[in-house]
Each structure stands twice: as C-alpha cells, then as structure tokens.
Amino acid sequence: MKIIDRLKEDKIHISFEVFPPKTDAGFEKVIAATDAMAKLNPAFISVTYGAGGGTSKNTAKIASHIKDDLGVVSLAHLTCASSTIEEVRDVIENLKENGIENILALRGDIPEGMPFPNGNRFRYAYELIEEIRKHGDFCIGAACYPEGHVENEHKAEDIRYLKQKVDSGVDFLTTQMFFDNDIHYNFLYRIREAGINVPVLPGIMPMTSEKQMKRSQELSGTVFPRRFLALLDRFGSSAAAMEQAGIAYATDQIIDLLSNGVNNIHIYTMNKPHVAAAIMNNLSEIIKA
Numbered sequence: 001m002k003i004i005d006r007l008k009e010d011k012i013h014i015s016f017e018v019f020p021p022k023t024d025a026g027f028e029k030v031i032a033a034t035d036a037m038a039k040l041n042p043a044f045i046s047v048t049y050g051a052g053g054g055t056s057k058n059t060a061k062i063a064s065h066i067k068d069d070l071g072v073v074s075l076a077h078l079t080c081a082s083s084t085i086e087e088v089r090d091v092i093e094n095l096k097e098n099g100i101e102n103i104l105a106l107r108g109d110i111p112e113g114m115p116f117p118n119g120n121r122f123r124y125a126y127e128l129i130e131e132i133r134k135h136g137d138f139c140i141g142a143a144c145y146p147e148g149h150v151e152n153e154h155k156a157e158d159i160r161y162l163k164q165k166v167d168s169g170v171d172f173l174t175t176q177m178f179f180d181n182d183i184h185y186n187f188l189y190r191i192r193e194a195g196i197n198v199p200v201l202p203g204i205m206p207m208t209s210e211k212q213m214k215r216s217q218e219l220s221g222t223v224f225p226r227r228f229l230a231l232l233d234r235f236g237s238s239a240a241a242m243e244q245a246g247i248a249y250a251t252d253q254i255i256d257l258l259s260n261g262v263n264n265i266h267i268y269t270m271n272k273p274h275v276a277a278a279i280m281n282n283l284s285e286i287i288k289a
C-alpha cells in the first residue's frame, strides 16, 4: 500500500522508525524489533539508510520483511550523496524488484573530504526524486526541517528549495525532530504560504538519554527548550528516570499536535519497541477519540 493513500484516511496515523544494523550480526535484533513494533499497529514502519556498505543493503531486506512477513506498510529510506548515480539506480531497481512502493528520498550528508558537487552523484534530493520517478510508480516522501537545514542559514531560501523538491514529485514530507511544537506550527504556516501543500508528518524523538541529546544537537542544531533542559538536568543521571521522562515529554508533544489538528505523527523509535509501546499505551484512548 502507498503511504499517501493511507494518509488520506480521516483518522490518526502513528508511524515508527528502525535503523539497520551496522554489521550482519545485529540483523536478527532489528528484525525482532520490527516484529514487536508491528504488534502496536503502526500506520507504517520506516527503515533508515546508512551511508554505504552493509547497512544500506539491509534497508531493503528489513523493509521487505516488514511488508511481506508482518503485513505492515514499509518505507525504505534512500540517500544519494555517498553513491554514484549508477549505484543509486541499482538500489531503486532492487527496491522495485522487492515490491517496495514507498521511498523516503534523501540527499544524505556529504561524506567528509568529498568534493561537492561531484560529476557522477546527485547533488540534491530533488534530483534523486526525479530519478526515482523514472523507475516506476513509487510513493515518494522527503525530509524537511522546521528549524532550517544546518547547511543553510537562510530559512526563506531553505523553503524555496523545499518547494522545488516537492514540485519534483514528493507525495509527503517528514520533519526533522523538534522539541518545541510552536516551531512546527510556525514552519507549517510558512510552507503553506509558500504553496507547499503535501501532508507533513512531524517527526517526534523520545529523547531518552543525555548522550542522544548531545548527538542530535551536534548533527542537526536542534533547539532544546528550557522545559526539556530542566528535565534533563533533574533526571539525566538516571537512565531509567530519563527514559521515563523522555517518553512523557514525547507523549505530551504528540497530544498537543493531535489537539491542534495534526493527524499523522512519525515517532523516531530507534529500534526500541518498548519505547514505542509506552507511547502507544499513553495514547491508547486518545487515538480512538
């Protein structure tokens, strides 16, 4: 099933995300995580794409397992910055052969030391999207950044490029994580004004450790509101307490989004089915209302 058809249903959709193992040894663990998440009845489960090597080939395998063995809609991420155009074409064909209908098309981070642009690589996600469209009738998602993408200081320009990306054939967008819903509401207002009208799935990250938070700050420059920092300050030294607080914070963000008319939420569940289960338990009556 195409995700865009699912999103058209007038109900709440909550989706999850897993990432492939770095080595083949971790494969069964990720499969077990998808099996446990499938029982929570998500709208779909997405599988991220590593920047090359073993993890990228596992994305298609895990996405196929979710779809074929668990009967859950799957979304395969695909990045292009660290692969040649020929390699990217092979991956798209492989996804097609595996019957995967949904792709989240991303540029990926530019590998350190690599000259950019490079003649035999796609430079931006919109070029990858144009290529995917040539290979078949896929439902294509793409990324967006309520706080702006880290490489681009100019928010208005970032939105202009986002419009170009959406116009190249995007069916829906998923946001980078954020911890202040007002940033998301403001972003939605600005992109709608810019003529971007596809569904936008807010990406909610249950932040369950200080280490995870520091890494997010480094990679994406995410702003953490005082309310979140106070919670980290008070509970950060206890892994169990921080996990519980992070789940409560994410739940609170989701309830606020749902109360404000957002029907589709993507949770960065990070191979942690117990975190997904705790949030779904917190929402058990809310998602029925």
Ligand SMILES: Cc1cc2nc3c(=O)[nH]c(=O)nc-3n(C[C@H](O)[C@H](O)[C@H](O)COP(=O)(O)OP(=O)(O)OC[C@H]3O[C@@H](n4cnc5c(N)ncnc54)[C@H](O)[C@@H]3O)c2cc1C
Residues within 6 Å of the ligand: 047, 048, 049, 050, 051, 077, 078, 079, 104, 105, 106, 107, 108, 109, 110, 123, 124, 125, 126, 142, 143, 144, 149, 150, 151, 152, 157, 158, 161, 162, 164, 165, 174, 175, 176, 177, 203
């Ligand atoms: C929901 C989500 C899922 C992700 N999943 C993965 C994953 O699975 N694997 C992974 O490695 N990474 C993943 N990422 C990270 C992502 O790959 C990086 O953020 C990457 O740096 C940008 O990818 P993009 O597709 O948004 O790029 P683009 O949309 O191509 O944008 C990249 C930068 O280029 C600028 N730009 C765009 N078009 C133009 C243009 N025409 N001219 C000049 N500048 C332009 C933009 O403003 C932006 O600063 C994910 C991010 C999100 C939000």
